[in-house]
Amino acid sequence: MNIGILTYAGGLNYGAQAQLYAMTNYLKEKGHNITVLMFKPKYYFVKNIKIALRVEPNWQRHPKHIMQSIKRMKAFNNWIKNIPNQIEVKDGKEVDGLDLDLVIAGSDEILNCKHPFYDDIYIGKDIDKTALIYYAPSTGALSVDYVLSDEQIMWFQKFKNYSARDVVTKKFIENNEHQEVTVVLDPTFLWEFNEITCKTKLGEKSIVLYSFDSIADYADEIIDYANKHEYEIVSLAREYRWANINLPAATEQEWITCFRNCEVVITDSYHGLVFALKNKKKVVLISREDKLNKNNGLLEFLGIQMSYYKKGSIDRYLHTETLDYSIINENIKKRKIESEKYLSEALENI
Template sequence: MKIGILTWYSACNYGARAHSYALRKTVESLGHECIMVAFRPVNEKHVNIRANAAINHIYLHPHRLIKAYSRCQIFEKQISMNPVSSQVYSGADIDKLGLDLLILGSDEIFNIAHPTFDPIYYGVGVENTPIITYAPSSGQYDVNQNLPEDMKRSLERIRALSARDQHTVAFIYNNIRRKAEIVADPTILYDFDLEYVEPRWSKYLLIYAFDSWNEYKDQITKYAHDQELAILSLGQHRSWVDVNYDLATVPEWLGAFKYADCVITDSFHGTVFAAKYHKPFCLLGRSDKLNKINDFLTDSGIDRAYYSSDIALSEYFSKIIDFDDVDKNLKYLKERSVKYLKDAIAGVR
């Protein structure tokens, strides 16, 4: 079958690039041709630059603006990680691609409050192409909010429904009274054994976080000093770290996680990759990421609190994660998720 994936494949965000690549590779491993559907939101460039600048009033900080633009250019050059369809602007354009199946997901494409949201991510306007979902999320969007009627109708005609977190399951059910199946984020399905680049640094504490978390810099620097670790900031510039790796490519991003001694993150995918690579990690609580991180912790069997400055980082890291147990839980989740995907694809033949 020829299968298209509709997601944020072109977002200037490491997690978005990783999950779109992983889902495509997983679909191909099941014996299908797979491409990214080239829908790009009209405000995508603006949102990408603002997100990568990671600061308010970016035009008052030209150095941050230039760095954000440079990072987005690096991401743009890596679009070729996935085969991509011709450009589409509507559901009708998707119907013209000649796909046997369209997959919606993964990531927060069901989050109506997201700045790059478009009704097309619910399949609106796609009339002749069968649709399934794989691990979409509605983020922190209120589960009791009613969807517009065109989005409800699109959800109702989807052949197989899945979601990445319980919040999204509840959101879908409250709107169309259908139960979506919980599946793993695509990055859990794929191992990235051949895609990473080994970093030129060793013995380092890795920070991968969307917020600055400057309020914790004293605790972080003390812990790193005590452990004789350098501090490496990945994807964002921080003036108080030893190494700023803020223009990393996706393979370099993967390698930074694989070779880190420990990880500090407020990111869902930062948490996933720390667990995949068996890295002790410290969670910083960012409100827009809590639902999906909490569900991942539950599914993987990780008992981890969000960090508070009330305790030293040495005490926080002293609580050991049983990664053998985590691997067993993720293996079960992966097998169940691949079965869903295989059965959902077979169901439209």
């Protein structure tokens, strides 16, 4: 089957690129021909730069940090440039002109109508001739009570199958479309990434820091924990003076490899949590408001009871929040079977 994937394919974000890579390779392994639909919304380039540079009102950043962000952008662009079978599309009509059998919309926050990259193409606008299904889209921090317009609902109804990455997104779709929605795993759980490896600076024992917000407020606790257990502190995508190793411009390959080789992950990120769980790591999970729907949804879906780290002893937190990977892996295996079944049946019905 000739399948197009419609997601935030050009996003300068480790998780966004990992889920696209996983979805593409999973479907290729099943024998499908894949085209990555490189849709770029209005002001895409400017928005991407603002996100990558973390530009905020009245922002002030050290020139060194700006250069690191630019270097990270270049690393992402090199990765994106090498995505096979990608084609740029300007709207849904151009998607229809590609003679695809199916477009899979997802994963990522493509249903977050307030996301900088959102466009109505992600709910089917102007895609009139090509079959559409959703796989693991997310609404991110969007309220479950957000109501689509009548015109948007008309486009939304074009989809033949609906799935969601979390319960909040499931409820959003059901509230707007009144269709049965299946909760499925993020595509990164469908692929093992064993073929991606590279040399890193990580020692035998290391803690990986990966967060959207600065975690400098926890520096004393992290340093105390690292010193006590003789860990190196490795920071991804940010630089901290107190980290032993800083990789502010890590490549996608380095990012994936660091999660595989470390022992402890400290994160506020959804895909930081995903890759920590995939690689059976100790996790210190920090709360971030716009990630709560996604992180809580993942924990609930996998049957994990876990609180967020606030302050205090990391040893005490990890003792309280011990993860039983024998149970977690069984739950992941079960959810993976369910997710693959949804996808397989959706493809068969096209």
